[in-house]
Amino acid sequence: PAKKFELPLYSGVPAEPVVFDKVGFVTLGCNIHDWMIAYVAVLPTPHFQVTRQDGRAVLKDLPAGQYNVQVWHPALKGRPEANAQQVDVGGGTKSLQFTLPLKHDVRAKRAPGLTSGGYR
Secondary structure, eight states: OOOOOOOOOBTTBOOOOOOOOSSEEEEEEOSSOTTOEEEEEEOSSSOOOOOOTTSOOOOOSOOSEEEEEOOOOTTBSSOGGGGOEEEEESSSOOOOOOOOOBOOOOSOOBOTTOSSSOBO
């Protein structure tokens, strides 16, 4: 992991900032609500994108050059580098397609619309 830390929260006491100074992915979780998970991507480039609902993403206005394109998903089997593709951007539109091997999510799912209990 790019960073391990605990951030204790106390009423009326502001939390200290956390600096993410190492490239990688950081998983954030709640020690009370185990279904609450978020991810921080610390990247070595300003060129990144989050996919749309249909799984597509577009990187616009890239300078010409060779790029190593990697994709990431929280349930990805293996390292993102294993699915990397090289692309030469020199003009025009380039298209890449990725098929990712994903791990099965075994966490309990919270039923939509419920405020307490209601795991499925």
